[in-house]
Amino acid sequence: MPKITGDSLSQHREQIRQRVFEAFVELISERSFDAITMAQLAAAAGVGRTTIYHHFPDKDAVVVAFASHETNRYLDELGSVLADAATPSERLGRYLRHHLAEGEQFHLGLGPQVYGLLSDSSLREIREHVVAVETVLRTIIDDGVASGDFTVTDVDGVLPLIHACLNPRHLEAETIVGFVMAGVGART
Missing domain, CATH: 1.10.357.10 (Tetracycline Repressor, domain 2)
Known part of the structure; x- marks a missing residue:
């Protein structure tokens, strides 16, 4: 069972999204958009690959x-x-x-x-x-x-x-x- 952060499921989802956005900003400052993979985004956000795909299909x-x-x-x-x-x-x-x-x-x-x-x-x-x-x-x-x-x-x-x-x-x-x-x- 995955660990839920935050006080509610919606707060957990928002925290995940925010972490992905922060990771995106960091990665886009380092390399081109086409060089960024979803796996790299997940790793930089500190979430699993399946988790990132649960929130964003691509x-x-x-x-x-x-x-x-x-x-x-x-x-x-x-x-x-x-x-x-x-x-x-x-x-x-x-x-x-x-x-x-x-x-x-x-x-x-x-x-x-x-x-x-x-x-x-x-x-x-x-x-x-x-x-x-x-x-x-x-x-x-x-x-x-x-x-x-x-x-x-x-x-x-x-x-x-x-x-x-x-x-x-x-x-x-x-x-x-x-x-x-x-x-x-x-x-x-």
Whole structure:
């Protein structure tokens, strides 16, 4: 009989998942995604091979579950950061600063080297997580346009441009924030 950790079966399952996620982060920092095996993930997480397959049928499932976990954590933090902002301009500034401060940890560099190896269905599931974050930004921009705080005429075009501005890590955060705020015509 396997040993159950935690106070309940659901807590035990969550602890196993968390250990697998931590092992995934460790392994992906050391080697490429295609070089990681489920056996290596299990060993790094301190669980048996049958246990890891009980929770995740394959590596794609690990990546999708990890992306979901990280997105939910990120959205919770973002919600707290934005909660008491009085204006769309203030919310946008907070959104940008939070994304610049936390975005690198949130994304973990899981770009083309991982996503290029995932199945189409896994990529669609991960895209849903990206859309959840984009929805927060869309709401901020829509609210700013409605209140007259922003002079954006093409919200669909502006959203990817804003996120593209958040990628350059070699620039000062306030330079990026100032550029985006000017780009949307923010009243401060």
